[in-house]
Amino acid sequence: MMETTVIIGAGASGLLCGCELAKQQANVIILEQSNKSGRKILASGNGRCNLSNTNLDMYFYNTDDKRIEKIINDFNVKDYFNQIGVLTRQVGTLLYPRSNQSLTIKNALMNNFDQVALIEECQALKIIKRKNGYLVKSTRGDYECDNVVIATGSPASLLSGKNNYDLVNDLGLKVTDLFPSLVQIKTKPAYPKLKGVRVKCQANLYNDNELVESQTGEVLFSEQGLSGICIMQLSRLLSKCHGNLEIGLDLLEEFSESEVNILLEERLKKYGNYYLEGIFNDKLAKVLVNVDNLKDIRFKIVGTYDYTKAQVMHGGVSLEEVDENLECTKYPGIYIAGEVLDVDGDCGGYNLHFAFASGYHIAKTILSKGK
Ligand SMILES: Cc1cc2nc3c(=O)[nH]c(=O)nc-3n(C[C@H](O)[C@H](O)[C@H](O)COP(=O)(O)OP(=O)(O)OC[C@H]3O[C@@H](n4cnc5c(N)ncnc54)[C@H](O)[C@@H]3O)c2cc1C
Structure with a gap:
């Protein structure tokens, strides 16, 4: 049968x-x-x-x-x-x-x-x-x-x-x-005002300041942290890391550090306060004015969203x-x-x-x- x-x-x-x-x-x-x-x-x-x-x-x-x-x-x-x-x-x-x-x-x-x-x-x-x-x-x-x-x-x-x-x-x-895996990450600082803003960049995961993994693609700002496909990919690795966890965003990944310094200096002279707005989303540019290193903006990981x-x-x-x-x-x-x-x-x-x-x-x- x-x-x-x-x-x-x-x-x-x-x-x-x-x-x-x-x-x-x-x-x-x-x-x-x-x-x-x-x-x-x-x-x-x-x-x-x-x-x-x-x-x-x-x-x-x-x-x-x-x-x-x-x-x-x-x-x-x-x-x-x-x-x-x-x-x-x-x-x-x-x-x-x-x-x-x-x-x-x-x-x-x-x-x-x-x-x-x-x-x-x-x-x-x-x-x-x-x-x-x-x-x-x-x-x-x-x-x-x-x-x-x-x-x-x-x-x-x-x-x-x-x-x-x-x-x-x-x-x-x-x-x-x-x-939970493939999930948004909660960070400090978080930028709730940037919720919904997307930026193409390189996202690096650090465990006690040591690079664990890099992902290049789109990062999406969320209410309490960061999202987007490359952040979700990094979230898969969190259960294996037990140190001080951070995400570093390189927002100008196509330029070397020295190129960035020259670029930003020239733009600051030429365009004044507007110097970041021709490069980034308008809301993001306003936040970035107060950021020191656009090639490594650090966010402390404080958790993930739940399952x-x-x-x-x-x-x-x-x-x-x-x-x-x-x-x-x-x-x-x-x-x-x-x-x-x-x-x-x-x-x-x-x-x-x-x-x-x-x-x-x-x-x-x-x-x-x-x-
Ligand atoms: C929003 C979202 C987007 C995704 N996008 C992608 C993607 O683009 N590509 C990709 O590869 N993966 C994606 N995934 C993951 C992928 O969908 C899942 O990994 C996959 O569907 C798992 O298949 P499964 O058959 O194991 O379980 P499921 O598809 O979850 O099916 C399990 C089924 O079992 C039923 N069930 C549970 N318990 C019982 C019970 N006791 N009796 C009877 N029925 C029961 C549930 O109701 C459910 O219908 C995504 C997931 C989500 C949530």
């Missing part, structure tokens, strides 16, 4: 896993606690869904676990979505759906769902081991199955709820320490709990997919790539075992 798989969570990893199982006519039931599947897919990339990145080096992830590296590298997001009807476009190394719309991705995954029972507003409450297989208890009844895929995501942004680790905790699986403002969580189910197929070593037949695992990456498509790749890998494993 054909095996039945219950997937818990209709996000990126759960939907792709379900899509692949459904393509091979497997019996699949997906339980989704909210009234709308794929909410993070829809929100991703500002509604454009940055699906993946062509530069998949493990440097951009929190782990160099060889099993995870293989799963990431074995999956080609572009080919997969082409094959289910989605054309993609590449901007630099970033991959998007050609439609520029996240909805295209969610719909393409769900188009293959003829025989999948997708049950929304159905929260899985408990997974009970049976002699053969598992029983998943939910708010809408009990489901007997051979395999369970836990694809419950993380509480980052709250778009996927905040009970994401309840099932794995209940099973006694180890969950590593959790931190409700983060794009992902750093931490999750420990990789010690799973084998190379993401199957729990303590519970054969239970698989863990996507962000609920202790795998997270930079901005730029890395997190969706892992969610899709892990869902695909699990589907392939279940299908090969069922043969």
Whole structure:
């Protein structure tokens, strides 16, 4: 008899896993606690869904676990979505759906769902081991199955709820320490008056005055600190640094220090008080008049915004709990997919790539075992 798989969570990893199982006519039931599947897919990339990145080096992830590296590298997001009807476009190394719309991705995954029972507003409450297989208890009844895929995501942004680790905790699986990642940083000083102002610059993270990492791109001033993609990338490193943490902004990164001195001196003579306004955003220029070194404006890091403002969580189910197929070593037949695992990456498509790749890998494993 054909095996039945219950997937818990209709996000990126759960939907792709379900899509692949459904393509091979497997019996699949997906339980989704909210009234709308794929909410993070829809929100991703500002509604454009940055699906993946062509530069998949493990440097951009929190782990160099060889099993995870293989799963990431074995999956080609572009080919997969082409094959289910989605054309993609590449901007630099970033991959998007050609439609520029996240909805295209969610719909393409769900188009293959003829025989999948997708049950929304159905929260899985408990997974009970049976002699053969598992029983998943939910708010809408009990489901007997051979395999369970836990694809419950993380509480980052709250778009996927905040009970994401309840099932794995209940099973006694180890969950590593959790931190909000890809999140705005709170600083001192902060410039609430500059809220919404963007500046192209180099942002350097210092731990006890030692350079940890540099990112070049756009920084966005926020109410209590700094935001923008390069600040969010730096936020991923904070949990590893334990000294006095600072961000230094180089607002004139295209000029050397001596060039800056000459440039500013000349401009001051020529334009007087206006000397910074021809270079920077008007509001920013007014603040910068009181700043000594425009190539290294220091901000003390006093914290981050909490998980409700983060794009992902750093931490999750420990990789010690799973084998190379993401199957729990303590519970054969239970698989863990996507962000609920202790795998997270930079901005730029890395997190969706892992969610899709892990869902695909699990589907392939279940299908090969069922043969
Ligand atoms: C605003 C925002 C923008 C982002 N942009 C990008 C981007 O452009 N590129 C990128 O790579 N990444 C991006 N990310 C990160 C990316 O969206 C996530 O890492 C990815 O969606 C994780 O997929 P997942 O399948 O693991 O979990 P999710 O997509 O979060 O899905 C988990 C699902 O499980 C459901 N669930 C949880 N518990 C239960 C339960 N007990 N019973 C039933 N259902 C349950 C949740 O409701 C949810 O639908 C972004 C994240 C946010 C918040």
